[in-house]
Amino acid sequence: MLKSYLESLFADPYGTPAMVRRLLLEQAAGQWRRYALAFGMMVVAAGATALGAYLIGDVINQAYVHKNLVGIFWLALVTAEEKVYPIIKDDGGRRFFKDERLRNRAVRITGKLVANAGLLQVVSMVGLKGGKAYDVYYWCDICAIKRYEMMLCECCGAEMELKEEPVDK
Numbered sequence: 788m789l790k791s792y793l794e795s796l797f798a799d800p801y802g803t804p805a806m807v808r809r810l811l812l813e814q815a816a817g818q819w820r821r822y823a824l825a826f827g828m829m830v831v832a833a834g835a836t837a838l839g840a841y842l843i844g845d846v847i848n849q850a851y852v853h854k855n856l857v858g859i860f861w862l863a864l865v866t867a868e869e870k871v872y873p874i875i876k877d878d879g880g881r882r883f884f885k886d887e888r889l890r891n892r893a894v895r896i897t898g899k900l901v902a903n904a905g906l907l908q909v910v911s912m913v914g915l916k917g918g919k920a921y922d923v924y925y926w927c928d929i930c931a932i933k934r935y936e937m938m939l940c941e942c943c944g945a946e947m948e949l950k951e952e953p954v955d956k
């Protein structure tokens with residue numbers, strides 16, 4: 788059955804299958820380097836397509852799977868003079884990325900401007916409310932552990948509670 792199918796495929800001497808076979812038989816030996824190059828290029832093109840999907844994949848996942856816009860965009864500090872300083876997501880700045888309760892509010896940040904003063908490296912932060920400064924932290928009541936980044940308690944694994952206490956001074 789396969790044989791008769793193949794025969795019918797090549798029955799028309801000017802059909803595509805016959806043409807391809809003739810091309811290969813007459814040209815392939817002499818042109819094998821170019822054929823190899825063409826196949827190599829196909830691999831490169833396929834790879835480039837896959838690479839694009841790979842590179843953009845995390846953005847898509849953050850947007851559609853995790854519904855996390857912060858995973859895509861930078862967070863920035865907007866100063867009283869309306870200057871905008873993108874926050875570096877390191878040990879000091881990560882707290883803003885992890886907990887939206889720390890965002891869109893008045894804060895006083897101690898930190899360092901880096902990258903030609905284009906980026907803000909956060910060292911510490913206090914919340915401001917009614918002209919008063921508040922220590923904003925996470926607390927595990929069971930272990931009496933205090934952290935400045937939202938996480939499960941490293942000691943007992945419980946969720947830590949967000950607390951705000953006036954800074955006396």
Ligand SMILES: [Zn+2]
Nearest residue numbers: 927930940943
């Ligand atoms: Zn704990």
